[in-house]
Amino acid sequence: MTSSDLEIVVEDPTAPEADSPSVVDTRTIEIAVSLLLLALAVVLGYDNWRTGIAWDSTGPQPGYFPFYLSVILGGASLYGLVTTLVAHGAAAETFVSRAQLRRVLLVFVPTALFCLAMQYLGIYVASFVLIAGFMRLVGKIALWKSLLTAFLFTAIMFVTFDLAFDVIMPKGPLEAAFGY
Amino acid sequence: MEAFGLLLHGFAVLMTWKILLLMMVGLVLGIFVGVLPGLGGPNGVAILLPLTFAMDPTSAIVMLSCIYWGALFGGAITSILFNIPGEAWSVATTFDGYPMAQQGKAAEALTAAFTSSFIGSLVAVLLITFLSPTISSFALKFGPPEFFAVYLLTFCSFVGLGREAKHKTVISMALGLLIAGVGMDTVSGTLRMTFGSTDLLRGINFLVAVIGLFGISEILLTMEERLALRGHAAKISLRVVLSVWKDLPKYWATLLRSSFIGCWLGITPGGAIAASFMGYNLAKRFSKDPESFGKGRIEGVFAPETAAHASGTAALLPMLALGIPGSGTAAILLGGLMVWGLNPGPLLFVEHKDFVWGLIASMYLGNVVGLVLVLTTVPIFASILRVPFAAVAPMIVVSCAIGAYAIQNAMFDIWLMLGFGVAGYVFKKIGIPLAPFTLALVLGSRAEDAFRLAMIGSGGSVGIFWSNGLVGAITTLAITLLFWPVIDKVFTGIGQVLRPARAQIIGPVKVSRVPRQSSTE
Missing domain, CATH: 1.10.287 (Helix Hairpins)
Incomplete structure (x- = not known):
């Protein structure tokens, strides 16, 4: 197998080490x-x-x-x-090995915080913070990419659920400021 | 040919721009979900279910089932190009699919996978079209004892035929049935297992549990893995497609055998995984040249894919005809049915003709459109894998939360979802299967109602479950299946004593990593 065959390569620099202690x-x-x-x-x-x-x-x-x-x-x-x-x-x-547990907690803790934040900030603001924060801090993705992705995703969700399908989601002070 | 006329009516129901558009959206989302690591059929359907709450039932089921077909197609892409089975039933596809990709025949392998998926589904859909009306009209004569016997049969066959440790299946099922019972008792209005909590009054919603169990837990499990991947990019040209299709008739025996295995195992619960392995193993056994399997043989792609898709599709047959799902995904679709205000069961064929035949027609159309879609867009979907998981994971979490909240507009459900996420993670890692839990959760209250009504009818005698030939036969079959492993052992034991030369067991396929407890030699 020559390397020219491979066209899609995704690295995982923070992968859990295989020899991590249990x-x-x-x-x-x-x-x-x-x-x-x-x-x-x-x-x-x-x-x-x-x-x-x-x-x-x-x-x-x-x-x-x-x-x-x-x-x-x-x-x-x-x-x-x-x-x-x-x-x-x-x-x-x-x-679960130590490295694996670290990675699992890396998603679990932000998810739990997101659930908590949702009650005070509303689901959309909390989503924005979760996605942007996770991409930037855990994924080490460029700040502008993280913010843009988070904004686009949250906006699409808002339009889809709140405007198009009339599904009522928890809202916080920001939405209230805009009159929703 | 009453079914044929009704099917045409079903196509007429589908032929609106809105439904066709939803179908495309469903297929694209489904392939997306199937390709992404950490998501698959049941997860995708569970997460995207809330999108359909505001739709009419027919549009909703068409879109959701298309997500399912899309996910089935999508799973093959990662298996062949990246050697990563998106789903357990795609594992067998990697055996020959990935070697083919390594030899530069990725396009052939993908075409073979998509085409055989299509053939498998088609056979199963034909079966559904012509068999389910008959079964459902037969089931209309069922009373509570018969229904309870059928539920019992479903549960028992999970325990008896499942590959997991028996007590773990029992735990999973009992837990599901208990959780289904939390809240207000539908018969007497008494509160049960609520411990004074006002949030538990409503009961624990099936979909919240499913979103946690399949969505959140899957993210946690995926994060544990090394997410690096390298794979082959492929572009399918028309020439390749035609050359694979031209050779198709040569493999008719494999295709037919796998379709049959798939349909059979799909109707019995939890069959798609077993079906794909069995299809593969039998193709190898019947081949003139079994040594060449595993080295990039196209038959090795045809066999498991046909079986897996036939099985995945056939799992919808008992769901439509009897209201009993044949797989985890079918259970979630059934949960959706209840959200949209339909009552699953044989009456569906009588009361909601548009819905049922629209769904069946969409299976035909969805698979044709899906086939064309995947054949033309593989490069785009394969490149989705370039999106880092750090971006995908929080989006899935947000989608799960939206889904869980939207069901009952309750913040409590968000915490339940998180709890089920952790439970699902632990259960999966220690081998407690989730499919029986899902099934028990969705069938729980109806199974209990059937049981209580039957018992009231009989004045408390269990004899009601043997009171006539039909119910007696089903109940006996259920109990036989429950003790099948024991019976099987006894019979093989006797067989070995009588014919010691044929000691090798030709039993259910051995699935990797899960050794059969009975293979002691």
Whole structure:
């Protein structure tokens, strides 16, 4: 394969290194998830038992169906928990490495902040900030490109949803200033 | 030929500028979604669903299903040019597609992929056209016990036939059914599992969960990967297209076999991935020269693509005829149906003829237009991959948020979406499948209603599920499928004792990375 065949090349300079140390292994996560699901099953099961799992004159009470589902969920989680605990000798598989976690948080944290900002700034301003900020700070893309892309995308969304399709989105002080 | 007349009526419904335009928009968006890393069929449909809220149901379903066809076509582009399967069912396409591209035959490989996708879909659409009216009119006679039995069959076949660890499928399904039950109980009006929260009164919306599970979690997963890529650029000329088409009749057996496998596996849930591998493996097995597979053989592109598309399309058959989706994407489309105010199920064929036949006609038209579109625009779409992910990721996040908020105008849903995003990320990494969850979530309340009505009818006796031949047969089949792995093991065990020479199991295809637990030899 000569290099002249390749015409599209995209580099990823901040890619997670393959030899990055493991933060947590899959087994630990499996146990944690099984325990969480088990707890959820108990809580939901209890709530449904309180609602009523018996029969009355009109048929099964509202809690009947979900109660037995909680039992199934609890049973399956317990089975998962036990099999994971028993399979002790299995090689520890990395759930997420340090470099991977860093990259995941790099999107997750801005996304969470965006959700928070949306409540105060409205969705459009928050979107603009998210896209421009992410492109500039995480993607290291030129500032003017980031701002332009963010502005265009947000504007298109505003026109599509608010003006063309009449879908009401949360708005903040900026939109209010323009009378929307 | 009543179906044929109705189909013509369907085409008449489609022939407005507005719908044709929406169709093109859907296809382009779909190919876009299929090509971009970190997005695919179900994600694309889930994220773009809010666009359709203000449309009439027919325009909406036409656009959404075109997004789906587009995504299916788009997945093949990255598989062949970049060796990156956009979807799990495109993995088998990379086996021979990428070697072909390396040998400078990218255009042939792409033409083969698009053409076979088209053929696969066409066979499945023909099946839908002529089979679904019959099935739905048969299903009109169903009462609550029959419906519950069919739901049970769907759930059980996921557990019994799925490749994931059984308890994980059960967890995924039970969780989905439970979450579907949160909120006001539709029969008695009692509040369930709300824990006094006013936000949970409404229940947890299916689409919010799907946007989180498929959209947000996919972004997180994609970020983990190395996003660098290098690939071949390709331009398809008319000469290449014609030369591939001229050879097409030579491969009729492969195409037919793969279409059949695809249709069969598509109707049973979760089949597209298995179908593509099975299509590929069988083509290899029946070939005179199996050694040449994996080194750039055009048949190796035809076989999996035909099967995957036949399966992806056939998954809509049970959704239309019975209201039971055959795949994750079909489940999302079904969720859309409810948003647009339609009641999925066999009555759809009676009450909403325009809708159903418009959709079926759009499958024909969408695939033809899609084929022409991808053949002519491959270079443009391949260059989309040059757009850095740092620009794509926040836009997808924003689209997800808009979608999640638009459904019920609730800020709480944004946080739910984020929560489901994290859950989806963890579930995918530890192998809890998301398709059963999606299906359970969308079918949950109807399954429960059917169960309760059946139980009320019988006065609480489970015997109602065996009260006549039909319902008894479905229920028995469901339970057989649930325990299929055990039954299968017993039978192979007996078979091996009787004929030790034929020890090799010709069972379901072995899919990479997921070893079958039963293969102990």
